[in-house]
Amino acid sequence: MGEALQLYTYWRSSAAYRVRIGLNLKGLAHDLVPVHLVRDGGQQHAADYVALNPQHLVPTLRHGERVLTQSLAILEYLDEVFPQTPLLPTSAEARARVRALAQVVACDIHPLNNLRVMQYLERTVEADAARREEWTRHWMREGFAALETMLAGSPDTGRFCHGDTPGLADCCLVPQLYNAHRFGVDLAPYPTLQRIEQACLALPVFDRARPEQQPDAQ
Structure with missing residues (x-):
């Protein structure tokens, strides 16, 4: 096409x-x-x-x-x-694993912390900035703890989330860790996540996608 x-x-x-x-x-x-x-x-x-x-x-x-x-x-x-x-591996079992890792971020962590949720907490719940930021950090920590266990405990984890080639799960993990840095989440309890993030960001294809590299960055 x-x-x-x-x-x-x-x-x-x-x-x-x-x-x-x-x-x-x-x-x-x-x-x-x-x-x-x-x-x-x-x-x-x-x-x-x-x-x-x-x-x-x-x-x-x-x-x-x-x-x-x-x-x-x-x-x-x-x-x-x-x-x-390919962003997904070939076997059904491996694809299910990668999708599960990706969905921890995309379905469980991120939806609780995106802009419209933050605006609702501010405007309707009247939560102040400190409470909104702690909400954000809490749900990231919950999700990161699960991801760390899933990744550190699997022989399928390699240099990246699945093996030694970046794919769908890495596409989701790196942006969520960017958010974690932005909100001051302590990442020390998640050494596997940090290691994978460093491996990803060392690649030009990840570096070019970073928020600060975008034409509309502020």
């Missing part, structure tokens, strides 16, 4: 960060379309963007006339349409 790839992204969105890593790992040329999640009341709420993504979220991927949402669905779509440099 020769159609252009466009990623609607926000520099600090960890979900969009996942997809940027995946696109880079696969060597897929793509254009970035910034959607500022705070400016103008949140550009993700503009009518033209909501027509693409009814959830008012990033990322959204355009591939020709096709429009895809949800970061894990996008990454698996890319893996199926562009099978070079």
